[in-house]
Amino acid sequence: MHNEKNVAEAIWNTCFDIKDKTKDNVKARQDIELLCDRPSLHLYKRNGKWQRPRAPYCIDKDDKIKILNWFQELKFPDGVRSEKYESKRAGLATTNSGVCVTCTDDNGNALEYFGVIEDIIKISWEGREQLDLVLFYCRWFDPTSRGVKRTENLGLVEVKHSSRLQNFEPFVLASQVTQVYYLSYASDDPSLKDWWVVYHVAPRDRLPPIDINNDSIETEGPTNDISFFQEDGLEGTFVIDLGDIELIDTLASDEITDPKELEQLEKQTVAPEQEEILESDEEGDEDDAESYDEDCYEEEDF
Known part of the structure; x- marks a missing residue:
């Protein structure tokens, strides 16, 4: 019962793209980039700001209203x-x-x-x-x-x-x-x-x-x-107020503004750059060593 509830809430929060509750976060997008062949969902930078492309499983504003109205009209047997x-x-x-x-x-x-x-x-x-x-x-x-x-x-x-x-x-x-x-x-x-x-x-x-x-x-x-x-009967009521739910228009992408997610992205961006610097330094050291060996050979020949 609890597993079904957790899965249902995760699907709902992700499809409705509810802030701080959706499973479609930065970590999930990074896993998609690493494990899946879906470049349209990869994170990218635009004008120096990280962007998250809108996924096709996220519901747009009109469909959110239809679904919520459908919930309001539901009637269950008793x-x-x-x-x-x-x-x-x-x-x-x-x-x-x-x-x-x-x-x-x-x-x-x-x-x-x-x-x-x-x-x-x-x-x-x-x-x-x-x-x-x-x-x-x-x-x-x-x-x-x-x-x-x-x-x-x-x-x-x-x-x-x-x-x-x-x-x-x-x-x-x-x-x-x-x-x-x-x-x-x-x-x-x-x-x-x-x-x-x-x-x-x-x-x-x-x-x-x-x-x-x-x-x-x-x-x-x-x-x-x-x-x-x-x-x-059960105590309490089940009410859906459309005025209390944020209905965001569908955009091509969303700007990532969460400080923790931005920090995570910056850390993972700096790491590859440092690796490239180390690799270039190692290549430079190898070139210096080769040129030094060539100079030694030339002195011995002389």
Whole structure:
């Protein structure tokens, strides 16, 4: 968990080029010059001042605004609700209508149907024991390659939310579905506009089943979900204020002004110059020695 957080923060700070937090510093650029064939990222001097070329992975001002606005509009699941219920209540901070049903065909191949709950229907039978049946009325997306894309090496699943299942089969038992969360892209690319990324969500009061590998101790009986206690909500809020974030225009290069980085550059610049002076001195000494030997030979010949 902490490693994921650290990596995510490093990527965010570097792509947003946040001062004093980015990993794209002088040391990194010197490593690029030493180890990589990317001359466009090498440090250079202009008018006596060190310059750091702007890297292509640094986000420009317009894209920063798009990404931050996308973060402001994010809604995360915290239960199960219908789309009909959510549409009547403006300003909800969560979305809980995404579902997935997994089935198998005649050949044993698994097929996933992704959809959205449009309405929730509860049927009750009164008697000696109260019996309840909960049905979800869903709008299903096309489960074929026209409506679902998979990138197996990344574990990425995308659904085309404008596609529809051709057959009219809207009803499903609540016990048959798993909850999913659909995430849009923070991009204006027309090719991504109709696609959502699918993220499977664990139920709020259940832990996922524990995977047992060959190295672990085998236990008898089935492995069930583990129940645990979770608060209904988390304290605090998540707010992004665009006014508090420095949005720098994209430039060809940035001037290096940090005193420590400038000192490091000057030290590494002086060292090669000193080596050149020493080499030139050694070459001069060798020339003097050769001329001295020639003079000695001439005196002996005389």
